[in-house]
Amino acid sequence: METFLSNSSENENIRANSMPNAVSAPDSWIGLQRYTSARIAIGRTGGSQRTPSILDFRLAHARARDAVHATFNPEELAKKFAEAGFESVILHTPIRDKQTYLMNPDMGRVLDEDSKKKLREFAKNWKGRDFAVIVSDGLSATAANLNAVDTVKALAEFLPEREWAMTPIIIVPFARVKIQDAIGEEIGIRHAIVLIGERPGLGSPDSLSAYFTYKPVWNTVESDRNCVSNIRPLGMPPRLAAKKLAMLLKESLSLGISGTALKDNIDDSQLLDESKDKKLM
Amino acid sequence: MKSKWSLTVGSKTHNFGSLKELMAKASPMRSGDVLAGIAAADYEERVAAQMCLADVPLSMFLEEPLIPYEKDEVTRLILDSHDKEAFRPISTLSVGEFRDWLLRYETDANLLREISGGITPEMAAAVSKIMSNQDLVLAASKCRVITAFRDTIGLKGRFSSRLQPNHPFDDIKGIAASIVDGLMYGVGDAVIGVNPATDNTKTIVNLLKFLDAVISEYEIPTQSCVLSHVSTTIKMIEAGMPVDLVFQSLAGTEIANKNFGVNLSMLKEAREAALSLHRGTVGDNVMYFETGQGTALSANGNWDVDMQTCEARAYAVARQFKPLLVNTVVGFIGPEYLYNGKQIIRAGLEDHFCAKLLGLPMGCDVCYTNHAETDQDDQDTLLTMLGAAGLTYIMGIPGWDDIMLGNQTTSFHDVQYIRQLYRLAPAPEFEAWLKKSGIYSDFKLINNKENTFKRILDYGDVSK
Numbered sequence: 001m002e003t004f005l006s007n008s009s010e011n012e013n014i015r016a017n018s019m020p021n022a023v024s025a026p027d028s029w030i031g032l033q034r035y036t037s038a039r040i041a042i043g044r045t046g047g048s049q050r051t052p053s054i055l056d057f058r059l060a061h062a063r064a065r066d067a068v069h070a071t072f073n074p075e076e077l078a079k080k081f082a083e084a085g086f087e088s089v090i091l092h093t094p095i096r097d098k099q100t101y102l103m104n105p106d107m108g109r110v111l112d113e114d115s116k117k118k119l120r121e122f123a124k125n126w127k128g129r130d131f132a133v134i135v136s137d138g139l140s141a142t143a144a145n146l147n148a149v150d151t152v153k154a155l156a157e158f159l160p161e162r163e164w165a166m167t168p169i170i171i172v173p174f175a176r177v178k179i180q181d182a183i184g185e186e187i188g189i190r191h192a193i194v195l196i197g198e199r200p201g202l203g204s205p206d207s208l209s210a211y212f213t214y215k216p217v218w219n220t221v222e223s224d225r226n227c228v229s230n231i232r233p234l235g236m237p238p239r240l241a242a243k244k245l246a247m248l249l250k251e252s253l254s255l256g257i258s259g260t261a262l263k264d265n266i267d268d269s270q271l272l273d274e275s276k277d278k279k280l281m
Numbered sequence: 282m283k284s285k286w287s288l289t290v291g292s293k294t295h296n297f298g299s300l301k302e303l304m305a306k307a308s309p310m311r312s313g314d315v316l317a318g319i320a321a322a323d324y325e326e327r328v329a330a331q332m333c334l335a336d337v338p339l340s341m342f343l344e345e346p347l348i349p350y351e352k353d354e355v356t357r358l359i360l361d362s363h364d365k366e367a368f369r370p371i372s373t374l375s376v377g378e379f380r381d382w383l384l385r386y387e388t389d390a391n392l393l394r395e396i397s398g399g400i401t402p403e404m405a406a407a408v409s410k411i412m413s414n415q416d417l418v419l420a421a422s423k424c425r426v427i428t429a430f431r432d433t434i435g436l437k438g439r440f441s442s443r444l445q446p447n448h449p450f451d452d453i454k455g456i457a458a459s460i461v462d463g464l465m466y467g468v469g470d471a472v473i474g475v476n477p478a479t480d481n482t483k484t485i486v487n488l489l490k491f492l493d494a495v496i497s498e499y500e501i502p503t504q505s506c507v508l509s510h511v512s513t514t515i516k517m518i519e520a521g522m523p524v525d526l527v528f529q530s531l532a533g534t535e536i537a538n539k540n541f542g543v544n545l546s547m548l549k550e551a552r553e554a555a556l557s558l559h560r561g562t563v564g565d566n567v568m569y570f571e572t573g574q575g576t577a578l579s580a581n582g583n584w585d586v587d588m589q590t591c592e593a594r595a596y597a598v599a600r601q602f603k604p605l606l607v608n609t610v611v612g613f614i615g616p617e618y619l620y621n622g623k624q625i626i627r628a629g630l631e632d633h634f635c636a637k638l639l640g641l642p643m644g645c646d647v648c649y650t651n652h653a654e655t656d657q658d659d660q661d662t663l664l665t666m667l668g669a670a671g672l673t674y675i676m677g678i679p680g681w682d683d684i685m686l687g688n689q690t691t692s693f694h695d696v697q698y699i700r701q702l703y704r705l706a707p708a709p710e711f712e713a714w715l716k717k718s719g720i721y722s723d724f725k726l727i728n729n730k731e732n733t734f735k736r737i738l739d740y741g742d743v744s745k
Contacts, residue, residue, distance in 0.1 A: 027465065038459050044694060061657070102620070
């Protein structure tokens, strides 16, 4: 369908949800679509939505639903990290299925007993590490599968090893943002970051968020964290997001704080000064 | 030993420790009450609680507050403002008898209006718990609540809509384009209301001026609202900005409202400030509130009271300030509170019924997030049932997709659906304006002229 549309020169600039057919057409003010991504001027049949706009919407919702229910394979992701040169470990919350995850936010904030034990064992070899990197599917396995490795790769590039010695990547399926506090509480790390799939929007089923905290412990609260969201190729591309995170993390280290006290004064356009980044936008 | 709240069914005795435990266990199943650890353990316990609740006298809710009077200003508001005279016709009834009373042929809009001040949120919540979905529709459809600012909302045979032209960066041209689209679809008689993406002062000023210019230029009999925090709106009024309606999200407990950064005295101050501007032409209802089940729980301010009862208590706060509009945002909160379409539909019908019974001009943001176990068909079901129940208004969004809030809400087209299906017209002043503008006639859209509202886009330029 999309291939057919792009080959049709007459309809080249018309959105899929506004294509005319023999019975109905988009609204005459369709030119206003250039001002917004809102689904305006899509036309009507009687007072109802037209077939093209109904189906286009249904496709967007289907993609968002698939992202929520996509299977997250932690071993597969660990393999991808290994290929990119990163060691990783897999830990678990007490949750083993999506429904339990969706209905019990508290359970996604802690490690199960076995994982706590494992983590303590691992940590014996992690002395002198500054920075714990945690990855979870959260509400979009698609986001973690597609964008986590690229983000971590770039992050490692922008943060000097000397001050930012990383733990192996800690992969935790079915986790919430606060899992970093549970991990920080166990191993006493200076900085932790969670890369986690966001609640998928209609146009952005693959959106990843990054939340970091300075010295996370169990009683850390949300206002102690900083966040960069909408990490995906068509939003904030992973490399740019990593660059921004690196700037914020360095600031966090020099001030010894994180959260609302650490102001985000970064003009996102400044992130583009390297020519190799420009092609990413 | 049997407790005060107990019921024996066959050989089994169900005990309930308190009135609030009984209320929670009598609630139709929803994930938020399970999350809070207060839901019935199984199907039988739920029905046993409903049976037990049906025998509780309504007057008991005046004697045993679910949340302590000394510790919660919402409880104080509810009990101190209770109208004993209005309560008299139902004062001897039990919860179960009250359901039957509501469904009698003789119980009509006038009678319901007379007793409204005598009903507390807890009484409304209690009776709703033993009512079926059809009971909630029928009883709500008997209520009539009329409010006014530049047009009259809630008259018989009318159905209104909020034009919600949100944009992810508050771009004025983007907002302008959605406003043109909405007006061409005959939407916006309840309010033209923007959710700004930030609480940034300059943005709010620009939006207020822009919306005021649109309404003045085209002489639209409606009102504008920029849905920012009440403290921001008070500052805007003090700075001489053109504020029609004061918006605020509300919850049903003092702790939860504190989490929103509001209390009763702030709301009073905001209302008085808005009234002082005298911007209404046919009425002076200047407040706009949004609510939703689960807000008290998510703020750790629910006192182990079930979500739906906490929600009904928010209506007591709302009615104190004579709002033009109130709506529940029923599916916004996510599946840990309302898991699926069934729970969202039930909650939407409960909220509408309880608010109407308490005398509020109740609309509904029939909406959902992508991680909830629901879809557009469930939304159609709730929308259709609320239309039958006499819902005051819905949201209007281009093509169901709120590109700023990232959820799905009723569309401009959904407004046409309800108008056609139930032969309901917009508010009379707005309807006359639509006819004069050549957009609408006889429950149908008629205009397709590209340039009807061309100057709105020009204002979008000026404001930049």
